[in-house]
Every structure is written in C-alpha cells, then in structure tokens.
Amino acid sequence: MDERKDQRASQRSGTRGKQSTAKKQGLTPEIQNQIGRQLRNLYMDVVQEGVPDRFTELLQRLDEQDSSKESKS
Amino acid sequence: MTVGESRREMILAAVPRLRAFAISLTGGVDRADDLVQETVLRAWAHFDSFQPGTNLNAWLFTILRNLFRSEYRKRKREVEDIDGVHASRLSSVPEQIGNIELGEFCEALAKLPDDQREALILVGAVGLSYEEVAQICECAVGTIKSRVNRARTRIAEILVVDEAHEFGPDSETSAVVSRNTGT
Numbered sequence: 001m002d003e004r005k006d007q008r009a010s011q012r013s014g015t016r017g018k019q020s021t022a023k024k025q026g027l028t029p030e031i032q033n034q035i036g037r038q039l040r041n042l043y044m045d046v047v048q049e050g051v052p053d054r055f056t057e058l059l060q061r062l063d064e065q066d067s068s069k070e071s072k073s
Numbered sequence: 074m075t076v077g078e079s080r081r082e083m084i085l086a087a088v089p090r091l092r093a094f095a096i097s098l099t100g101g102v103d104r105a106d107d108l109v110q111e112t113v114l115r116a117w118a119h120f121d122s123f124q125p126g127t128n129l130n131a132w133l134f135t136i137l138r139n140l141f142r143s144e145y146r147k148r149k150r151e152v153e154d155i156d157g158v159h160a161s162r163l164s165s166v167p168e169q170i171g172n173i174e175l176g177e178f179c180e181a182l183a184k185l186p187d188d189q190r191e192a193l194i195l196v197g198a199v200g201l202s203y204e205e206v207a208q209i210c211e212c213a214v215g216t217i218k219s220r221v222n223r224a225r226t227r228i229a230e231i232l233v234v235d236e237a238h239e240f241g242p243d244s245e246t247s248a249v250v251s252r253n254t255g256t
Binding site: 027028030031032033034035036037038039040041042043046047049050051052054055056058059060062063 | 080081084085088089090092093096097106109110113114117167170171172173175178179193194197198199200225226228229230232
C-alpha cells in the first residue's frame with residue numbers, strides 16, 4: 001500500500017513543480033520541525049489569552065466559600 | 074500565604090494549558106471551558122487527596138481527562154469544530170509555517186486515532202513531559218513516545234497525500250480519496 005502511495009505521489013510530481021520534495025518524503029527533520037511549530041501555534045492564542053474571567057471568578061468564590069466555612073467552625 | 078490562596082493560585086496557573094487540552098478533546102471552546110470548570114470544581118473539592126510535592130499538572134490533567142472520558146465523550150465529537158474553532162481564533166497566529174498551513178494541519182490532526190492525537194497534543198502543544206503524559210494516560214513512557222512518533226509520521230503522510238491530490242479534483246473528492254487510501 002505504501003508503494004502505491006509513493007507511485008501516485010511521484011506521478012503527480014511533474015505537475016506540482018513548486019512542491020517541495022521534502023514533503024513527498026514524509027517525516028523529514030524539516031517537516032518534523034514544522035509540525036512542532038504548528039502544534040505550539042495551535043494553542044498559542046489560548047495560552048496568550050490567559051485565564052478567562054469565568055475561572056478567576058469561580059476560584060475567587062471557592063476561596064471565599066472555604067474561608068467563610070472556616071470562620072464559622 | 075493561607076492554604077486557600079495557594080490552592081487557588083496553583084489551579085489558576087494551570088488553567089490556560091488545561092483549556093488547550095480541553096479544546097483538543099471537545100472540539101469547541103464553550104464545551105472545553107465547561108469541562109475545565111468541572112475539573113476545577115472537582116480538583117478544589119478533592120484537593121486533600123493531592124499529595125504536595127507530587128506533580129500537580131499530572132493530577133489536574135488526569136482529573137480533566139477522566140471527566141472527559143466518563144461524561145463528555147458520550148456526546149458526539151464534532152470534528153468539524155476544530156477547524157471552526159481555530160479559524161475563528163486565527164487573528165494572532167500565523168497561518169502558514171513552512172509547507173504546512175494551519176487549516177490543513179487541523180484536519181490532519183482530526184484524522185489521527187484518539188490516543189495518538191492526545192499524546193501529540195499533550196507533549197507537543199501543551200508542553201508536558203513524557204513522564205507527566207504517561208502518568209495522565211496511565212501507560213508507560215515508551216508507549217507515549219511511540220504514540221507521538223506515530224502521530225507525527227501519520228500527519229506527515231496525510232499532508233503529503235492531500236498535497237498530491239490537491240491539483241485535480243475538488244477538496245471534497247480529494248478528502249474522500251485520502252480517506253480511502255489512508256491506513
């Protein structure tokens with residue numbers, strides 16, 4: 001099955017002149033590097049967003065509930 | 074510093090990465106945040122069972138993962154959401170890195186088996202160590218490494234196959250062809 005894939009890929013390589021040959025070879029160091037960067041890229045905006053108010057407020061409430069429980073006992 | 078304050082700070086610090094993992098599991102930001110909220114509530118209630126000095130990330134992520142598997146996975150995973158989620162959040166992130174465009178990368182991720190995608194996201198996107206991920210996924214470190222390697226290889230294969238078919242048929246047909254020729 002892998003040979004069929006390679007055959008099909010090379011049949012089309014003539015039409016895809018600008019396609020990098022590194023891509024056709026699968027997991028090259030270059031592709032591995034790009035995959036790693038895209039993975040970090042994917043969630044960069046989530047991480048940069050920080051902590052949404054929803055969670056800071058929730059944790060604040062939980063903290064206050066605990067404190068008030070402690071002071072009652 | 075009171076005990077309560079440090080518990081809050083510890084959990085707060087983990088929220089961004091918990092959200093990233095939750096989004097990868099649920100496919101949508103709203104459901105992800107619901108999952109993180111339940112995780113926070115459960116972690117808070119059971120904080121006494123966390124042993125100080127052990128790995129907090131592993132503990133929190135395990136709670137989230139178990140919650141997902143027991144309660145959220147019953148609902149059908151909306152794979153299409155991954156594209157939608159990231160398309161709507163793409164304002165600040167570069168779309169293209171080298172030969173890989175973000176949309177096609179998301180599609181390739183969605184095609185991975187669950188355990189491979191999970192390992193790849195936790196190691197490569199969330200940035201946890203292999204040891205932490207092995208603890209969270211309840212398997213050997215070697216198993217996680219193998220899943221990550223297979224995931225990377227599979228993504229490279231998917232991207233190559235999609236490229237090879239892109240020039241001719243429309244994207245729907247090439248996606249079908251990719252699915253049929255994929256292993």
